[in-house]
Amino acid sequence: MNLDKDNLPALNALADLQIRSAQYDQALGTVKKSLKIDIYSPDANFIAGNCYMALNMKVDALESFGWAARSLKFRADAYSAMAEISLQKQDWENASRYARNSLDFNRFHMGARVVLTIAARASGNTVAAISQIGAIRALDPLNHFAKMEQFLISKLEGDKQAVLNSHRSELNYQTYLELAILYFNLGRNDDALAVLELAPQHS
Numbered sequence: 001m002n003l004d005k006d007n008l009p010a011l012n013a014l015a016d017l018q019i020r021s022a023q024y025d026q027a028l029g030t031v032k033k034s035l036k037i038d039i040y041s042p043d044a045n046f047i048a049g050n051c052y053m054a055l056n057m058k059v060d061a062l063e064s065f066g067w068a069a070r071s072l073k074f075r076a077d078a079y080s081a082m083a084e085i086s087l088q089k090q091d092w093e094n095a096s097r098y099a100r101n102s103l104d105f106n107r108f109h110m111g112a113r114v115v116l117t118i119a120a121r122a123s124g125n126t127v128a129a130i131s132q133i134g135a136i137r138a139l140d141p142l143n144h145f146a147k148m149e150q151f152l153i154s155k156l157e158g159d160k161q162a163v164l165n166s167h168r169s170e171l172n173y174q175t176y177l178e179l180a181i182l183y184f185n186l187g188r189n190d191d192a193l194a195v196l197e198l199a200p201q202h203s
Contacts, residue, residue: 008034012043019047024054042071049081058085069101076106083115088187092123108139117149118188126153142166144179148195163198173199 011034018027028051034044046068052061062085069078083098096119102112113136120128129149136146147166151159167175176199183192 006033006037008037008041008044011037012041012047015044015047015051019050019054022054024051027051028055040067040070042068042074046071046074046078049078053081053085058089061085072105076102076109076112078102079105080109080111080115083112083119084186087115087119090122090187092119095119110136110139113139114145114182115186117145118186118191121149121153129153144175145182148179148191152191152194160198167199176200 011030015027015030015034018024018030028048031044031048031051034041035048038044045064049061049064049068052058052064062082065078065082065085068074069082079098079102083095083102086092086095086098095115099112099115099119102109103116106112113132117129117132117136120126120132130153133146133149136143140146144163144166147159147163151163176195180192180195180199183189183195
């Protein structure tokens with residue numbers, strides 16, 4: 001049986017599987033083979049961007065996502081990823097710009113709205129942050145992130161209670177943890193700690 005070692009779709013699929021298995025170095029090696037075949041491949045560049053993000057290689061990730069964003073297939077997700085990277089760098093202007101670019105192609109993209117909300121709050125634009133919270137609630141009325149952002153802005157007891165009331169599942173400590181991880185992954189360590197301070201003790 002003849003094996004085609006230069007099969008671009010197969011290499012991309014393998015790299016994607018390696019990412020899903022947290023084998024980021026192996027995935028990067030695989031996708032680099034794809035890029036040697038076609039340096040402009042949107043699929044390969046998007047996968048490479050995800051590899052670089054996982055390996056905390058932000059400059060390379062931005063470049064790869066920039067190439068991927070030229071394709072309609074990846075435009076919204078690639079711009080959202082670029083927004084996340086800019087947010088991690090506390091570059092509020094570019095974080096907002098990339099997030100808006102993402103929403104231009106998918107107004108329902110929750111990741112982009114999350115970035116817009118945090119960037120607005122962090123830069124002191126409370127009006128814009130509240131506007132994004134409203135947009136998120138319109139899409140998902142029970143959204144934990146939106147309720148937490150409202151509390152982080154207002155510090156009001158009523159908004160704190162709204163956060164607590166939204167985590168009423170049997171395994172509610174997991175939903176707190178998921179929200180804290182979201183903030184942590186976006187470079188918002190203080191926000192992540194604020195979430196955990198509200199979480200119930202679990203033994």
